[in-house]
Amino acid sequence: MPSPKHLTAMADSEILSPGSTIGILGGGQLGRMLALAAAEFGLRVHIYAPEETSPASEVADAATCAAYDDATALTNFAATVDVITYEFENVPGETARILNEHAPVRPSPKALAVSQDRLDEKQFLTSMGIAVAPFIPVDTVDDLTNALKTLGTPAVLKTRRFGYDGKGQVKINHPGEAAAAMEALAGAPAILEAFMPFEKEVSVIIARARDGTVAAYDPGENVHINHILHTTTVPADMDARLANDAIEMATKVAHGLEYVGVMGVEFFVLPPTTDGPRLCVNEFAPRVHNSGHWTSDACVTGQFEQHIRAICNWPLGNPHRHSDALMTNLIGQEAHDWQAHAAQSGRALHLYGKHEARPGRKMGHVTDLHPRRDQ
C-alpha cells in the first residue's frame, strides 16, 4: 500500500501515550465517533458540552455539562485532560484562549479563528493563491447594492459567522432583492459571493501532523439536498489531474494554517475552459467532516482515528482506500429505516444514539462498500 507522504517519527517527548485523556468540545456525532476512535487506542475521553446527555458523552469516560463561556468549568475541564480538540468550528475565541492556557488546543485557535469568519477565510485562501468565488464584504444595504453591481447576479449573501448546512445564506437573483436579503440575515455582517455555476462539489479530507506530514484521502463527490449533505461517492467522477489539484490545494491550506488534525476542504468543480476543468475552494472546516465518514469503513485508517493520531502527535495512518464507497446520510425520519439498512449486504450502518428524529437532524449514516473498480 502507498504510504502517506513524508511520514516521519516525532520527538518522543511530545507524544501522548495510551491512557492519556483527550478533551473534546461538543457532544454530537462527530465527538462520539472521535471518542470511539480514541477508545480503540486505549485513550480516554472527556466531553465538554452544554447538554446534560449527548451522543458523545454516552461513550466517553467523563463528561462536563456546562456552557462554552463558563470560565470556571472550562478551567476545571482543561485541568483533567492532556490535549483538547473540538467537533465544531464555532467554538468562541475566548473559550479557546482560556483552554489553551491549560492544555494544548488542536487544531490551533488560529485555524479556528480563520475558519469562523467567511471574510477571514476567503482572504486567507486568496493570500495563499487559492482560487475562491469572487467576494465583497457587506455590512449595509448600500454595501450590498454596490457589491451586486460589481459581482452581478445571481450571487449569494452569506453571514460572516455561524453559518452551517445552508443556514445564514440567501441567494440573490435580482439586484432588487438586496433589502430583503439583508433583512433575511438580520443585518449580520456578511459577504457577497459571486454564484459559481459549478458542475459538482467535491471535498478532500486531509490530515496534517505537527511535523508537517500530511495524509490526504481520495476526493469524494458530494450531493446536497436542502443544503444538507446527502451522499458522498468515492472515487469522485473527476479526472486524475483535477483530483491531484484538489489534494494539492488542500495541502496548501493545511500548511498555511500550520494545521494539526483532520480538516475538510470543499471545492466547486467549474465548467471547463480551454485549459480544462478548474476548481475553486468553497470553504473549509477545521474538524472531521461529514463528507469523510466513508473513510472509517473504506480505509485502514479512518478520519476519526486520523484526527486522534494527529492531535496526540502520533504518526499519521495510511489513508489508502481498500474499497469504493458510497456514504448516505440518514436525516430525521430516514433513520427509522434502520432495519432495511441493517439487512443490506455490504452496507455499514452507523447510528448516533440520538433519541429524537427531528427534521433535518443527522441521525446516522450508511456506507456501501464495493471492490475498487480501478484495481
Add this chain to the structure above:
Amino acid sequence: MPSPKHLTAMADSEILSPGSTIGILGGGQLGRMLALAAAEFGLRVHIYAPEETSPASEVADAATCAAYDDATALTNFAATVDVITYEFENVPGETARILNEHAPVRPSPKALAVSQDRLDEKQFLTSMGIAVAPFIPVDTVDDLTNALKTLGTPAVLKTRRFGYDGKGQVKINHPGEAAAAMEALAGAPAILEAFMPFEKEVSVIIARARDGTVAAYDPGENVHINHILHTTTVPADMDARLANDAIEMATKVAHGLEYVGVMGVEFFVLPPTTDGPRLCVNEFAPRVHNSGHWTSDACVTGQFEQHIRAICNWPLGNPHRHSDALMTNLIGQEAHDWQAHAAQSGRALHLYGKHEARPGRKMGHVTDLHPRRDQ
C-alpha cells in the same frame, strides 16, 4: 459481494431497537470491543463485572461492580437491560439462570453449560458426528492410569472446567507421569485426550441468528506461543475443500446448540490419510473470539458487530472479507511497542486501555491488511 446464507428478515416484535440496552457480563477487552460495536448502532451498554473499573466499563453507558454470585445485584442489573450476553464462558450456571428470568441471555444458558465442561463438550460434538480427539473422563489416578493404557502417550490431561490459554492442562509423555499430572491439576475432575499430531490449528468464527441464519468468516490459521494465541493469518494455508469442511462443521455445532450469537470453533488439521487431510474440533467458545479480531479490520461486518446483530435479533451482516489479514496479539510488555505499530503503514492498532502490562496479559492487537491475493 456474497450474501450470508439464508438471510431472512425476523419478526418485528422480537427485534431490539437502537436506544435499547445490552447487558454484558465481563469487563475485559472482548466486552469493550462489543460495547464499541454496540455504540456504532446507537445501542446502550451496561457492563457487569467484579472490578471497580474495567476496559469495558470505561466505554459503556453504565456499569455495575458486583460479584457474579450476587443475586440482588444480578437482578437489579437484569432489570435495566433488554438482552444479556457475556464475554467469557465461565459464567456460573446459577448466574445465567437468575439473569434469564429477567431478560433473555444470549447465547443461551444451554450453550454456556455445554462449553463449560470439556466432557459435555466432547460428548456433544461426538453426538453430532463431529470428529474430536479420543477422550476418556478421569477422576482419579487409577482412572488416569487405565485411560493412558487405552489412549497411549503422549496424551493431554485437561480439567473439565475453567481452563483457558493452556491453564488447567498438562501433557503426559510417559505412563509413569500419571500421579504427578493429577497432582498438577489438584485432583479436579478431568478428561484425558489423545495427543493429536496436528499440522496446524485453524478456527472458524461463525454467527447464528435466532431464525437459523448462519454467517461464517473465512477460516484463520492460528499460531500459539506459551499456549496464548500469537497470530491469526487469513486466509489460512489450507485447501478449499478443507476450509469448506471446517465451515460446515462449525455450522453443525452452531445449529446443534441452537446458538444465537458469535462463536469461535477451533480445529486441528491432521496429517493427510489416503483420503487427504482431515480435521477434528479441538474446542469451541460460546463468545466472540481472539482469533476473530481480524474481522473488525478486514470485513464490512466484524465479529463484534455481528454478535450484537445476532443477540438483538437483527439480520446478520455480510462476513465478506475485503482484504487479507494478519492479526498479532500484543501480550504484556509487547504493548510498549505501540509507537512502532502505530507508525507501520497498513496496520490497524487496537489497545484495550489496560493500565498494567502484566506478563501474559492481552494488552492489544494489531492487524496488517493486504489486498486479497485471490482477486
